[in-house]
Amino acid sequence: MTEGVDLLLPDGHTVRVPSGTPVGAVLRDWAPDRASRFLAALVEARPVDLAFPVAGSGRIAPLTFDDRAGRDILQHSSAHLVAKGVVETIPSARPTHGPPTDEGFYYDFDVRPFTPTDLDQIRAAMDRSIQAREPFRRREISRADAERLFAENRYKLGYIADTPAGDAISVYDTGAFTDLCRGPHVPDTSFLAGVHILGFSAITPETEGAAALQRIRGVGFPTKRELDDYLKMRAEAARRDHRTIGQQQELFLFQDVAPGFPIWLPNGMLVVRELERYVTEHLRSAGYREVRTPLMFHRSVYERSGHWEHYRENLFTSTVDDQEFAWKPMNCPGSMLIFGSRPRSYRELPLRLAEFAPLHRLEASGTLHGLMRVRELVQDDAHIFVTEEQIEPEIRVLLDWVRSAFTTFRLRWSYELSTRPPSFLGEAADWDRAEATLEKLLRESGVEYRVSPGEGAFYGPKIDIHIRDSMNRPWQTGTIQLDYQLPRRFALEYQGADGQLHRPVVVHRTILGTWERFVGVFIEHCAGRWPPWLAPVQVRILPVAERHVDAARGFVEELQGAGLRAELAGSEESLPKRIRSAELERIPYVGVLGDREAESSTVSVRIRGTKEGRTLSRPELIAYVADRVRRREYDP
RNA sequence: GCCGCCAUAGCUCAGUCGGUAGAGCGGCUGAUUUGUAAUCAGCAGGUCGGGAGUUCGAUUCUCUCUGGCGGCUCCA
Secondary structure, three states: OOOEEEEEOOOOOEEEEEOOOEHHHHHHHHOOOOHHHOOEEEEOOEEEOOOOEOOOOEEEEEEOOOOHHHHHHHHHHHHHHHHHHHHHHOOOOEEOOOOEOOOOEEEEEEOOOOOHHHHHHHHHHHHHHHHOOOEEEEEEEOHHHHHHHOOOOHHHHHHHHHOOOOOOEEEEEEOOEEEEOOOOOOOEHHHHOEEEEEEEEEEOOOOOOOOOEEEEEEEEEOOHHHHHHHHHHHHHHHHOOHHHHHHHOOOEEOOOOOOOOOEEOHHHHHHHHHHHHHHHHHHHHOOOEEOOOOOEEEHHHHHHHOHHHHOHHHOOEEEEOOEEEEEOOOOHHHHHHHHOOOOOEHHHOOEEEEEOOEEEOOOOHHHOEOOOEOOEEEEEEEEEEEOHHHHHHHHHHHHHHHHHHHHHOOOOOEEEEEOOOOOOOOOHHHHHHHHHHHHHHHHHHOOOEEEEOOOOEOOEOEEEEEEEOOOOOEEEEEEEEEEOHHHHHOOOOEEOOOOOEEOOEEEEEEEEEEHHHHHHHHHHHHOOOOOOOOOOOOEEEEEOOHHHHHHHHHHHHHHHHOOOOEEEOOOOOOHHHHHHHHHHOOOOEEEEEOHHHHHHOEEEEEEOOOOOOEEEEHHHHHHHHHHHHHOOOOOO
16 A cells, blocks of 8 residues: 655645655546646756656646746757767767857767768667667666666766765666766657757867867757758758858958958948948047057066966067067057056046957857958957956946947947956956956946956956857957956056055956957847948949939939939849849848939839838938938948 | 868859760850849850879879868967
8 A cells, every 4th residue: 555645736736646656647647638848857956857756745847948947958858869869879989078068068978970871870779769769778886787788888987986975876778878968868769759959069178189079069949940940040040140141242351361350341341341430429429539550569567467477379570680570459559658658646537448459369269250350350348457446437427438339239248347367467356346347337327247256367357248140149249347467567647636646447348249250249249230330331322214314413412512422223124133133132221213203303112121112302311311320320 | 280071164063983074154256125022145264172002094993281160279
């Protein structure tokens, strides 16, 4: 006679079942219509297999793909399935670990590099397993048995050794494959029909010289349908890749002779100039002064700034007159030299020096990525020299400016606060105070932020701004960094109201980050549909037939006279063809001018993204577009 | 930088089991003068990424270099 246990269900009902009943059976009886989505369960908030026998009274709940924990269980089970496929395909492969990630999962193997043929075989093995509905069976075994079982796998032996003495060691069997694992898992492999391998690659070993592990990345969904939706979404995202659109719209290009050095074409340069103008307008009203400092300095400058020691591998160097020079990777040294060029008074602070100069960074070849990661870049950079008391108000203003700018671009951004690294310069108390100030300001901003302990620069804590590209890859754009070190290294001082000499603090900051990365991210964000103020061509006028060309040209000149980027598309091609082209080029406003319009001095306007046309008088169209451009409206 | 993959016309791609290549779009020319997502015809355009090797012969096979892509690491 088994004892009964009382189980509290998510809806508040309680059921009594015999002790030892699988929690999955209880949940299935409770919600039979939804049970096929149940992947695992929570028993007293602990994730367990659906087969877990309830042993005591308590609270239970199902886990589905919609719960992060349930999602992770499905991803991790998918990783097991991959490992099973790998071991069946390459028996010498040693699985190491296979955790879920934000996007999906990966599994690392100690094995020779994979080939595409391996992948085909691995996929086939996985499919066979899914077809066979192989259950995930949990076993708890003794430490000695575990060590025997994984005698050939030093990684697993390491995990066993790391398991605290009292803890159970569990393994999961899937068909003939056994993996060391805490679990829980989905009930059987038929739950993994929506698994997909995204790719494979070697990963850089943690310790120098160690053999590289091979990683297989994948993603799992509860059903094939959901996987298909995901793959469709990825295909759509690939279409808005900034490299593709950059080529289609002739914004920029790269050539073999200058890897990582963007070549800005007229259309792209136009966008950059508009962005520059946008930022510069703000600088003027916010009390900045623009400067320009050399692109190249003698190495002694970098020895002083610390770049020679900490950033050496990223410096482009040149030898001039037998002296070693380096191309500047950042603008800070130049600004330090300016500040230190004469005695300074507290009355000059905050001193805000902005510089948009080309910077050179010798980034590792394998990391170059379109405009997102380049070797020559321009930041909307500034260095603000402040007193300790001025830090807070100054950064508050910067965060306001970030909000305003990213709202204009309709970008969703998040902050990352990076705090004191293990090896840091300066006083811990200063760091604590600065970090507390930054975090307080972030909390006030109301924008999502996370803290990365120990990730700060060696010279000070920082706030980074992140936005994501079309493939949901995060990119850092702007950054706000507090720096106590460069002022010290460059022996910067100002005379305070008390007559004493004090050391300023420097705020390094960029808002959009670099034109290169910002343009890249924004292309993907707007999918090439530039807001009118950024669009390389804002208005295109199409005369219906040859006899309308003169009138159309006259109107184009009027538009241009009003400061708009307008152009004529003559009648060499059919009207439908020209409309199609304008549509594909994402031109915000297309005006058609024919007999009807000529008569009434109007223009028939096609607004990007809308089906129906509007007929406006010519001055009306000019005023309408000019107004939207001036206000930097996002949509046509 | 590490691992794998890729490189054919301006672009997107096909092709050659080793006998030096094709399409669509784009470009140019001509005809058409067009009313809201592709008018028709003709022509031009390629030492098949660079170098070396194997071979009677290499765009094709091998090696190597360069560049790109996806990851890893790093980062604006």
